[in-house]
Amino acid sequence: MDIARTPATPDGNPEMADAAYEPKAPPEIRRSDYAPFPWLVPTTRLEFELGLERTRVTARLDVERNPVAAVSPTIRLNGDGLELASLTCDGGEPEGRMMDGDDLLVTLSGDRHVLEIVTEIDPSANSQLMGLYASGGMLCTQCEAEGFRRITFFPDRPDVLSTYSVRMSGAKAQFPVLLCNGNRVDSGESADGGDHWAEWHDPWPKPSYLFALVAGDLVARSDSFTTMGGRDVELNVYVRDGDLDRTEHAMESLKRSMKWDEEVFGREYDLDLFNIVAVSDFNMGAMENKGLNIFNTKYVLADTETATDGDYDGIEGVIGHEYFHNWSGNRVTCRDWFQLSLKEGFTVLRDQLFSADMGSEPVKRIEDVRILRGVQFPEDSGPLAHPIRPDSYREISNFYTATVYNKGAEVIRMMRTMAGEKAFRRGTDLYFKRHDGEAATCEDFVRAMEDGTGLDLEQFRLWYSQAGTPKVAATLSHDGDVATLKLTQTVPPTPGQPDKKPMPIPFRVALFDRKAGTHSGEQLLVLDRASAEFTFEGFAHKPVLSINRGFSAPVSIERDVSREELVFLAARDDDPFARYEAMQELMTGYLVGSVSGDLDESESEAARGDIAEALKAVVEDDQLDDLMRGELLMMPSQSYIGEQMLVADPGAIHVAREALKTDLGTRLGEALHRLYDRAAQVPFSLDAEAKGARKIKTLVLSYAAASDPAKAAELAASQYDRADNMTDRQGALMVLAGLDSAERTARLLDFYNRYRGNALVVDKWFALQASSLHPQVVAHVEALRSHPDFNLRNPNRVRSLYMAFAANPAGFHAADGAGYRMIADLVLELDPINAQTAARFVPSLGRWRRIEEKRAAMMRDALERIARAPKLSRDTFEQVTRSLG
Ligand code: 0A1
Ligand code: ZN
Numbered sequence: 017m018d019i020a021r022t023p024a025t026p027d028g029n030p031e032m033a034d035a036a037y038e039p040k041a042p043p044e045i046r047r048s049d050y051a052p053f054p055w056l057v058p059t060t061r062l063e064f065e066l067g068l069e070r071t072r073v074t075a076r077l078d079v080e081r082n083p084v085a086a087v088s089p090t091i092r093l094n095g096d097g098l099e100l101a102s103l104t105c106d107g108g109e110p111e112g113r114m115m116d117g118d119d120l121l122v123t124l125s126g127d128r129h130v131l132e133i134v135t136e137i138d139p140s141a142n143s144q145l146m147g148l149y150a151s152g153g154m155l156c157t158q159c160e161a162e163g164f165r166r167i168t169f170f171p172d173r174p175d176v177l178s179t180y181s182v183r184m185s186g187a188k189a190q191f192p193v194l195l196c197n198g199n200r201v202d203s204g205e206s207a208d209g210g211d212h213w214a215e216w217h218d219p220w221p222k223p224s225y226l227f228a229l230v231a232g233d234l235v236a237r238s239d240s241f242t243t244m245g246g247r248d249v250e251l252n253v254y255v256r257d258g259d260l261d262r263t264e265h266a267m268e269s270l271k272r273s274m275k276w277d278e279e280v281f282g283r284e285y286d287l288d289l290f291n292i293v294a295v296s297d298f299n300m301g302a303m304e305n306k307g308l309n310i311f312n313t314k315y316v317l318a319d320t321e322t323a324t325d326g327d328y329d330g331i332e333g334v335i336g337h338e339y340f341h342n343w344s345g346n347r348v349t350c351r352d353w354f355q356l357s358l359k360e361g362f363t364v365l366r367d368q369l370f371s372a373d374m375g376s377e378p379v380k381r382i383e384d385v386r387i388l389r390g391v392q393f394p395e396d397s398g399p400l401a402h403p404i405r406p407d408s409y410r411e412i413s414n415f416y417t418a419t420v421y422n423k424g425a426e427v428i429r430m431m432r433t434m435a436g437e438k439a440f441r442r443g444t445d446l447y448f449k450r451h452d453g454e455a456a457t458c459e460d461f462v463r464a465m466e467d468g469t470g471l472d473l474e475q476f477r478l479w480y481s482q483a484g485t486p487k488v489a490a491t492l493s494h495d496g497d498v499a500t501l502k503l504t505q506t507v508p509p510t511p512g513q514p515d516k517k518p519m520p521i522p523f524r525v526a527l528f529d530r531k532a533g534t535h536s537g538e539q540l541l542v543l544d545r546a547s548a549e550f551t552f553e554g555f556a557h558k559p560v561l562s563i564n565r566g567f568s569a570p571v572s573i574e575r576d577v578s579r580e581e582l583v584f585l586a587a588r589d590d591d592p593f594a595r596y597e598a599m600q601e602l603m604t605g606y607l608v609g610s611v612s613g614d615l616d617e618s619e620s621e622a623a624r625g626d627i628a629e630a631l632k633a634v635v636e637d638d639q640l641d642d643l644m645r646g647e648l649l650m651m652p653s654q655s656y657i658g659e660q661m662l663v664a665d666p667g668a669i670h671v672a673r674e675a676l677k678t679d680l681g682t683r684l685g686e687a688l689h690r691l692y693d694r695a696a697q698v699p700f701s702l703d704a705e706a707k708g709a710r711k712i713k714t715l716v717l718s719y720a721a722a723s724d725p726a727k728a729a730e731l732a733a734s735q736y737d738r739a740d741n742m743t744d745r746q747g748a749l750m751v752l753a754g755l756d757s758a759e760r761t762a763r764l765l766d767f768y769n770r771y772r773g774n775a776l777v778v779d780k781w782f783a784l785q786a787s788s789l790h791p792q793v794v795a796h797v798e799a800l801r802s803h804p805d806f807n808l809r810n811p812n813r814v815r816s817l818y819m820a821f822a823a824n825p826a827g828f829h830a831a832d833g834a835g836y837r838m839i840a841d842l843v844l845e846l847d848p849i850n851a852q853t854a855a856r857f858v859p860s861l862g863r864w865r866r867i868e869e870k871r872a873a874m875m876r877d878a879l880e881r882i883a884r885a886p887k888l889s890r891d892t893f894e895q896v897t898r899s900l901g
Pocket of ligand 2: 337
């Protein structure tokens, strides 16, 4: 009997099966339930007979009992919607088999067996983009976290490592290029030449989530890299014909990554071949499959006509990230998905350090903190808060979060700060040496850090188990010649974690002599109790406190500081991050005060005057480079301002923020225009000076748009018309898109017509309109939904319209609730097509508890409407129930 499609219940009654196996609440998986898998799979042989609509997969697994696991009479082979064509054990009928939901259980009574499993799949019908799927006529895979089970029945868990050999065959004309992990060991073609095949072998044992295969009509940019040990590695970046000219930056970034990882972390590449393939339908940014990284085209393709400076930086960062995974993720992988931050937090830190070394370190740090505070802090203070090492999940795809990635990186960065760079390197060397070839845990990492650095990290482990952003109150007092810094921490309650313990928080601190404008050295203080006092001698006057320099800890600080002190720090602090922070605090303090009605008119006026003076000093400071100047001139985001308030009124914040922009644009008008004119003289190049000049130009335009819209429209239109690069063109169009002017319509049309064949640029066109400050933005997005280029099946396009919109407070938080309804409609429509992407829109609605009453009720309604849908994916179900909970 073919039992593949027959759901079985424990009592074997198929009638009951639907009710039992399509539960409303998918089961919760708990970290504490981890047990080693009872079977080892030393080798895996896969044969793919490839076709877009029908691919036949023959898997041969050599299995043997795992000596360190509990004995089991069966082996659980995970499946997800698979059609089982045949199954044999040691060449014959297995002793027993049954389906448990989508999984296949096979009875195995001996110590060693060979299982042969044949499945048939339809890649063209795979709109979830997990497993094997078709994208623009090619076939590719995405297996992390649990996609391999959509290809064949397999123990699809990261602690089962196997050595893979793979044969792929298919029509030569349709799939001229056949790629897999590892090295190509053989190839050939059928007698009539219509079909061809390739045989691949990956010598490194790996978990199934790192498996990858690509078949298609692709062309490559090829190059090579000689490793520090003298290995010549062939490098290829595969793209579709016509895109080759846009791969140079990706290839150069790859070579820089390889060199940097040798120099900074002592990590050498371990195969003779490294392939990157770009695909246009992809759920995430990229994937680190062993020797065959698969990338979203967004993180590969760039030329100056079509990609912005931000795109260039993004490509370098993501290429680095995936490459660095070869050690932090592949050579040392994760025992289970609760340990995801082991590879992701560490690899994000590695890519951040790499990008900092390739460009401006302080600017990179500020950008990283902006992402953390813009995305992770709200996550940590909302219903979806979880520790960097979660305790449970229903759908692991929901845990590829800013917490696991970005806070995870901050946690490791704190260890580096406390240990110092040299000792940190001893820790990472030990970690790689000790766990090479293993599936490890976060605990293993921390222990290697302790042993390698000599730090005692006992209490520090709380950073792995406790969710929530610590709040630290800092007050500085002065008596005689002694300054006393009092620090008090609270870690807020989060879902499932009502009570928290104090955590060790490392602060880089300096005390400035207000008159001399200098300090006598930075210190590292570790606050490891609820409250502590630190004293500093030798201060005749009260010094000015500079704390959390370099953002040494991912916490929010409430410091008792005067405006005058912030102005001082914004102008004088020698730590660029602290200087940025002072500037942000000046503006945020004013905006929060103004929205809360705490400031009377004269206080408001004085505050705006101080901010304008501080900005003017930044504009005129000729010691600053423009990239850094741009950071100092940037206003805090709406969401960051909202985050400072217990309950936020997005409408009021928007009005206050725009009003401040208008005021500053007016007060600084001339100085800003002089800055613009200077920046406009800098000819195009990709160096820091020219990048800085472009950043400044668009910033000035956005201040001008608020203070003098007619002039801004004219200036932006002229920047657009004369642009010789995408940064200038997009910056100008972004400003125009928010203005109700004739220039807007003409340039938007021009942009579309100019780039209509280029999907990544058309994505920008959608995003620019969806994130604009235009009062009709909701109507614009509704209209764009019906544009012929809109396509729900392409995640980049969906994100370009709707992620941009969900992040646009003026649209998403429209007072009548139209924005919330639009996102709920999208989630419902997208969920059956691409659950992973749909679920990513839920957190924006999940912020309702922190939003004023009227809007909160409408956000809740939107969530409840999603929850009432008769059938929801595991992904969306989990996010919606947690958000309502
Ligand atoms: N490991 C990848 C992220 C990733 C995760 C899941 C995916 O499935 C759709 C794809 C990519 C990284 O950190 O880059
Ligand atoms: Zn990663």
